[in-house]
Amino acid sequence: MSDTVEGREAVALLERTRTTVHPQLRASVESLPGSVRRVAMYHFGWEHADGTPAAGSAGKAIRPALVLAAARALGGDPQPAVRAAAAVELAHNFTLLHDDVIDEDPTRRHRPTAWTVFGTPDAIIAGDAMLALALRLLAEDRHPAAAAASERLAACVIELCAGQQADCAFEERAPHEVSLEDCLGMAMAKTGALLGCACALGALYAGADEEEAAAMDAFGREAGLAFQLIDDLIGIWGDPARTGKPVGADLAAHKKSLPVVAALASGTPAGAELAELYGGPMDAAAVSRATAAVDRAGGRDWAQLQAADRMARAVHELSRAVPDLAAAGDLLALAEFVTRRTR
């Protein structure tokens, strides 16, 4: 992926974003009260479990990069939006901390998750504090866009909660009880909403009106859905050497990802076969058969077409906010990057 021009551009852009936003992000996290700060510092990879400094990465910074790139695309100075970029990254990391507790995920960014190290109570509390910190950063911001940004971020967090709740509910339902529409709605709430919010905040800090901010929001949402579709495809057909996960890990976990739900909803014999397989334990042979069934039922093609369609919609929305798309090169490079990334 980083072999393409957009890929190299995006990688450089993310690197620059981290350099720009990291000091604000880190200063904010370090302002937390001691006990809560320690969990947060660990989560971001800045400290080991024993509190000694670590040189870990705090994530790719895709959302902060979208904030700054959206501001630039509308002719704004990205510098005043750095605080908003840090706020979005804090909100994102609040969701990671709580999602890991809820999903009982043992690892994150190749390290034990915070709840496994500090216990569930401390991980819940650190997530709560990180959410409050995100909204505090905007509340303390004297930029004229800060009030509208606060509104959008708070509304977005409520949507993220609804998405996470839907995700949990789907995993408990039988395969035929999850509709493709529900599943797309969940992905939009859980993944698209925050990418859209990041773009809208950047627009607001560049002085955009409500209509431009809404178009930027829609761009981020559609790109986010494309990203989720590609991510789900990688979860089934991705190269384990690149994804860092075993072959078919999502299928082995009975995950109701978008290609799977599309296959289940296809009304084809292959879809019925998949439903039967998903009703039982998924050993290597079952994973292999399920992988082929998703493909034959049309789940793979559907997801690829949807992803392309969503990216086309994203670019269309973007052109409403930035009529001369040449000014939006960074945003397009980021969108390309997230939809082709490897894990």
Place this chain on the structure above:
Amino acid sequence: MSDTVEGREAVALLERTRTTVHPQLRASVESLPGSVRRVAMYHFGWEHADGTPAAGSAGKAIRPALVLAAARALGGDPQPAVRAAAAVELAHNFTLLHDDVIDEDPTRRHRPTAWTVFGTPDAIIAGDAMLALALRLLAEDRHPAAAAASERLAACVIELCAGQQADCAFEERAPHEVSLEDCLGMAMAKTGALLGCACALGALYAGADEEEAAAMDAFGREAGLAFQLIDDLIGIWGDPARTGKPVGADLAAHKKSLPVVAALASGTPAGAELAELYGGPMDAAAVSRATAAVDRAGGRDWAQLQAADRMARAVHELSRAVPDLAAAGDLLALAEFVTRRTR
């Protein structure tokens, strides 16, 4: 307690507050996305677990009453502060939802807690959404005080998190490892901070300057600490018929409440006896001996004197914000009420 003039006044005031703030609070909760709304509606006692309407109480509304009374004490119109009052109540209920998960408490307001009904994931998510909703209410508010109110509420939530984290940490430590100073600091963060924030927000909505808001904040904090001290005394010596809890429930649970920590830190033989009792299982005989030991070690007297001292400090702080205390009758009635309430 409701036999006193202040008591009757406070009860009437709380009733009026619920009538005023309830529509805003309920409309906000009903604006949440369906799945999250359901948990929140249950938590507030407005719906049964199956989603049918319930006539339950949503709590005493002490914090919203403080917001409105603080606005009135400074000569302000309480009506524009109703939104802020609802925001404070939402923030309070966010802490209840998460604290119940963290402490694994089975009941709240005489009903099964949300996590026991909907599961831990849904209760965590509903709490998250309620916190975001609280800050969203203020972000959407066009009142000139809204920005400063957002800052204070977000900062307060971070302090609440630190308080809850300290509480969890104390419960895991050996009795002699918890100092009285740590314990007072924890109570200030966990209980005082939000009562202080409620008073400060009311002041801001009445047009108070930063100094008046800070004095109101200090009033609420000191009153909050007095409340906690009285609450801890009731937890040991309260009449079970009035508290609804068995005799000595806090001691039976090895709770490191303020009178207990004061007794442990007393350096008296009775304090040593208490430490030894707390090292073992607390049956009825042990509870009875521990109760006497806290008393003999001076924990009871200390807590009563501290509570009186804190109330004196509260009134002194209040007089800095409201030089003619006659205007602050409602606030004083509420402070009297919370420090003498039965559970």
